[in-house]
Amino acid sequence: MKINHLTSAEENLMRLLWKLGSFYLKDIMEQHPEPKPHQNTISTYLKILTEKGYLSTEKEGRIFRYQTIVPAEEYRKYLLIQLSDHFFSGSGKEMISFMIHEQMVSEEDLKGFNIDFDTAQKKEPEFEYANEILNTKKDKKKSKNKKKKKKKEKD
Template structure:
């Protein structure tokens, strides 16, 4: 699923829409915090969000029912990946270091996470063709050995 960038206004509206999941324009207008935008403005934003692939519509009589398509978790992942790639060379270590330096997160908070990393080594693939794909150097050695044997014969 390709995720497109949102403007600040679109993102603010999406935060409200993610809480609904499925909704009508009327519900958005009722729940929108003050100062409430004009209904035409919200309707335009909903149309843009449909075009960007964040919402889908289903016509029910004369009105549309909207449904969020992109989950908030996917959008968070997209934003964090973009941030990481553009400002931290794709390094999670650099992000965490920056967050500690800027006092966004403390070392104690990191310790409180009790992150358990699986230190078990992954098992070798059971299928021979998987070994050939994953370990091509081993196969080259075998083929060289076979060629040497043929030459000796």
């Protein structure tokens, strides 16, 4: 499923539409928070969102029933991939590192994912990314020095 970019106004409206799922224009007008846009404005956005593939329509007499096609989770995934590609060279590791550095994510937040940080410190392959992100620069230097020593011992 190809997902198209939404403007911020379209995205704001889609948040409401995802909650509604299946709806008529009158449902949107009732549910839209104040200040309510004009009905023609909403109609124009519905047409655009239908053309972009976010909504389907079914004519019922003189009115249309709309249905969301693209799930909110798919759009969220699309946005994260775009963000990752444009600002973090496609690296989830860089994104998480940035979020930790900017204090958007804490170690406590990451512990909620049942990552065993003691095991991560032992550099088991499946936890290596956590080790690299959570260690301080000092710990990274120590780790690099240990690797250099081991490499020299092998040679």
